[in-house]
Amino acid sequence: MPHVEKSGEVEFPVEKIYQTVADVEKYPEFLPGIKSVEVNGELVKMTVNMGPATVSWTSKAAYEPNKSISFNLVEGPFKRLDGKWEFTAEGSKTKIKYSTDFELTLPIPGINEIAAKAIESNTNAILEAFKRRLGMN
Numbered sequence: 098m099p100h101v102e103k104s105g106e107v108e109f110p111v112e113k114i115y116q117t118v119a120d121v122e123k124y125p126e127f128l129p130g131i132k133s134v135e136v137n138g139e140l141v142k143m144t145v146n147m148g149p150a151t152v153s154w155t156s157k158a159a160y161e162p163n164k165s166i167s168f169n170l171v172e173g174p175f176k177r178l179d180g181k182w183e184f185t186a187e188g189s190k191t192k193i194k195y196s197t198d199f200e201l202t203l204p205i206p207g208i209n210e211i212a213a214k215a216i217e218s219n220t221n222a223i224l225e226a227f228k229r230r231l232g233m234n
Contacts, residue, residue, distance in 0.1 A: 104194040105224045109231050111186040115163045127230050176200040
């Protein structure tokens with residue numbers, strides 16, 4: 098099963114970056130490819146553009162303020178989709194770590210490896226978008 102992990106650091110307090118990442122309903126305003134987000138309690142339905150396709154899935158999210166946000170697949174085009182954002186305060190800076198394990202349901206040889214590369218690339222863009230949202234760049 099593919100695993101993607103990325104980390105970075107921002108010149109912003111942990112509370113501010115956590116609030117920005119936790120505010121998933123605003124993702125379509127600034128994150129590339131996010132078409133819509135619907136929140137119903139701890140359930141989050143996300144619709145994204147993946148090339149020419151539009152894909153939706155629902156995850157159960159768990160929030161530990163200023164420490165982590167984890168999500169687990171409830172339904173969607175994956176056999177598995179679990180991930181976690183982790184935040185570590187380092188003085189006036191914050192270390193951010195994102196990790197995900199997933200498996201697509203498509204029976205195409207090599208599709209999970211291709212998807213892992215796309216997710217890794219997209220995660221870099223997401224980290225940069227969060228920095229811009231915070232006025233870092």
